[in-house]
Amino acid sequence: MASTFTRLAALAAILSLGLTPSLAQERAETSALEMGAGGRPVGQAWSRSPVYAEHGMAATAHPLASQVAVDVLQRGGSAVDAAIAANAALGLMEPTGNGIGGDLFAIVWDPETQQLYGLNASGRSPMGRSYADLRSALGDADSIPPFGHLPVSVPGTVDGWFELHGRFGRLPMADILAPAIDYAENGHPVSPVIAYYLERNLARFEERLDMIGEFDNARATYFADGAPEAGEMFRNPDLANTLRMIAEGGRNAFYEGEIARTIDAYMRRIGGDLRLEDFAAHRSEWVAPGCVEYRDGYELCELPPNGQGFAALQMVNILRNVDLTQWPRGSAEVLHYITEAKRLAFEDLARFYADPAFADIPVEGLLSEEYGRRRFAEIDATRANPAFQPGDPRLEGEGDTTYLTVADSSGMMVSLIQSNYRGMGSGLVADGLGFMFQDRGELFSLDPDHPNVYAPGKRPFHTIIPAFVMRNGAPHMSFGLMGGGMQPQGHVQVLINMVDYGMNVQEAGDAARLNHDGGRQPTQDLEGTGAELLGTLHVEPGISEETIERLRAMGHNVEVVENGVMFGGYQAIIRDPETGVYSGATEMRKDGQALGY
Template sequence: MLKKLLCPMAVVAMTLTPAQAQETASGASEPVREIGAGGRPVGEIWSRSPVYGANGMAATAHPLASQIAIDILKKGGNAVDAAIAANAALGLMEPTGNGIGGDLFAIIWDPKTQKLHGLNASGKSPMGTSYAELRKQLGDRTSIPPLGPLPVTVPGTVDGWFELHGKFGKMAMADILTPTITYAREGHPVAPVIAHYFQRNLNAFERRREMIVEFANARATWFANGAPKTGEMFKNPDLANTLSMIASGGRDAFYKGEIARTMDAYFKRIGGNLRYADFAAHSSLWVEPGCVQYRKGYELCELPPNSQGFAALQMANILKNIDLAQYPRGSATVLHYITEAKRLAFEDVARFYADPEMSPAPLDWLLSDTYGKERFALINPDKAAPEFGPGEPKLEGEGDTTYLTVADKDGMMVSLIQSNYRGMGSGLVADGLGFMFQDRGELYSLDPDHPNVYAPGKRPFQTIIPAFMKKDGKPYMSFGLMGGGMQPQGHVQVMINIVDYGMNLQEAGDAARINHDGGRQPTNDMAGTGADLLGTLNVEPGISDQAVAQLKAMGHNVRRVSNGIMFGGYQAIVRDSETGVYHGATEMRKDGQAIGY
């Protein structure tokens, strides 16, 4: 059955054309190889087997981080302990996507309470910088820049670790952080995809060096001899010292102690806006995940704004109004419906999603079945709409991230995502601390009438979202897919692959994806001035030429992209409710690995 459904995607490029030959991290071109994939005794030729384990499972973007998580589980830690340990390791080993200078969101299935718990560990803008002062600092700029001190918001990750640990953790935090501290001091070999991203980040920093203000610290930490290369042993003794202070002094070491004072002094020195008071005042939020029924007993769960998680729920609410399984998975019809549902949902993201403490959104209405049907009715089955707009409330009265998931023998499942936002972040590293500050503040709007407008002490709109699925009311799947606006549409595509087309966990992530980019954005003004309202539909090589031609005829602006970069990085764990056995998956677009035991 899968062969028939996936025939349009079974054309994954067997031979690279000269145009498809990709530039490697060293700058050389890979040779054209007249050879394709080998065979498989079971499953699809473009995928591999999921990983199975009865006692625990970890799926992360780096094999060493996955191994650290499994080691923590074997030593008696639970899934939360292991997730924190893996996240700390990824901040060292994959700093191109995350680190303690960024923010964190998590969904936890707690087998004791039989409930989902959500954590929003995102930071705020400087309390002492008004909207008027920021506009003055921006000068002639019409948006917040991606680099330098202006887009930096308070890092929420460390507080997120301690909130998770305080509520669910078992093992001492010092023991949880020890593996990463050791690797930071002694070194670890750089993985190939991460090496590629190191070079991309260095190139981007060099192109926009004048924005950064101070780059010497970042250069000394990662780029003293150029970008780290594949297989090179990399050390970060400054990060080891920082993590050691956190391990012994707790979250207050970061937000109120020596680390906070160092960050304060650094921003004063370079003319930034964050101050000691901003770090000292920071706290995370425990939030209620939202869920919507899709079909066949499957329920998708996400976190509310200021994240974009509910965009995935809105897409699911739209798409459940049509039986996609009647069409082949890679057909133009299915891709068209997914794209139009994404465009509709993201119009509401651009209009309503912001810090709920300052600009609450009409969430019940946005997630209602009635509204989903109304939005579905706007989709022309034969033609792409030139533009959509946001709904009118019927009220009465290119991001880089890491995603990981861990599950333990007791049934606890952790879905965690963490990011510095754009690439490695702002380009700024405080003296001697070994981590880069995020540039999440780039995502504020400057329209004073917009819900996401910049304000002092406000959380910006967030792209990073963990996901979870239930089946027949029971915990089923913790999963995520990193990468800016790709995340909600990636969550929905994975869900469709599993629910509508019967793919296994590994195939659901390896299958070719689409990424629609464009439409109004949360950073626009209320009118969406300058937005590309039709946008571009980016497709991977596994989408057939026939489907691409049909999509173009339907009015979509289609572009083939062969390097996988904009299509995210997927990790997932499924729990069999009858046997308790875990299935784990990670994918080809990253260096990661799923490990079970």
């Protein structure tokens, strides 16, 4: 029989999610008796302690990558050095989410200049392929496919590393990349969640071999004996050689040298359009993060389009017009307001967000308090609106991803996200290079009138977004959450958990989430043809049956999803402004670990 304390702890945890006493008692008994749950002396029974450290910290989706980052910090590297080292290791260890065939975005707090810096290291479409060429290649298809060479754009990650390192790095790049090279050469044991995703990706690739075209290289690199299993040693000597060339030759080795020439030859062989000239022309862009205050001095900061980060800011702008604390965190009312705010923000996302070099985006209007109030006024407190539309922000007069965060002893904090997009990417691996190309170009629209329409040399709409929180003008939290369209709504849910409901950095990530999917998309025409505008509200099992039934009665299409896959993966680091002590977290939905010293 479970102890009284254990049952009370489980009961308290579930009540915090908005359950009725009878359901809470039933689930407490299930948790304590059938699942063998233990009790905790402090905090919520469904979460564990945050990690605290004084000098530096890393939180990544793989324990070995977190260790790599901390080792770099202890050798005198900056938070940026450590973030690059961890990202390089994750490209090997978590190829289901990222790699040097993908793009990168980052936010850096620099204590020396007391500023936030944003980096957009996303790549562009082939300059030699016109819109007419693409339509001809697609035939009767009405969208860009997720696999093969058509969705491949220039990988921006390596240039992003060198841009970050050039401004904030301390150690030589050869030293930073050495741990990833060593693991790629000698192997590492595959972790459980990544093994699960490898198996899923292989099954998906096998179903689309005709679309991919050339898959022998990818099979030899990742799946020579089928999908690697948890605990199995995995090596990628081709990637080790590629990283060694980058370490020795710098970014030019990737964009102008042997690597770029190998990619050019491979693309010509398989009928792809990327060329050496596309790589040579690529450059990252430093951008100014946008910030919106939620309440009590907490400001959420995100990067501007072509990414979707400003959708999170639009949600904050809408939700600050209602006091959510009048209801429990897991209540139907709170989930209803979050969902409707997300739907409104994503209507605008689908209409306006694109590469700003090709589109006039009304950023000032989208993030204004006035527009947030107008959009909030469209929410019915008692019922879901079945057909929200994009707003008019003019003022008078949904992949897979990795997220990591690192902080150092100087106070520098790095929020970095990197991805190949859909799963592992396009299914294409160039001869002997050991990494897969992203399929980010799938996210272009084919509507000639849409801001996000395909064009040569253009960056597609992007889902991956790092985040940062300022508090009363000081750096507070570097954080992010993986998973396509989950990311903006996940950022906002974490912020609400902390600011409105007092959760610590670990609890805020472990708490049950919602993920609304559906509605108008940035890949569709401006009318949203084919869109089911109400969409589906997915919730995790920690949301009570009573809440679910009330949401359905309010008009939401609610589905409970058991396995956590679609709810993202969260990492975060908070800095105490008085002591400088860091607290970090990484959550149960991934294999990751927060580690400090």
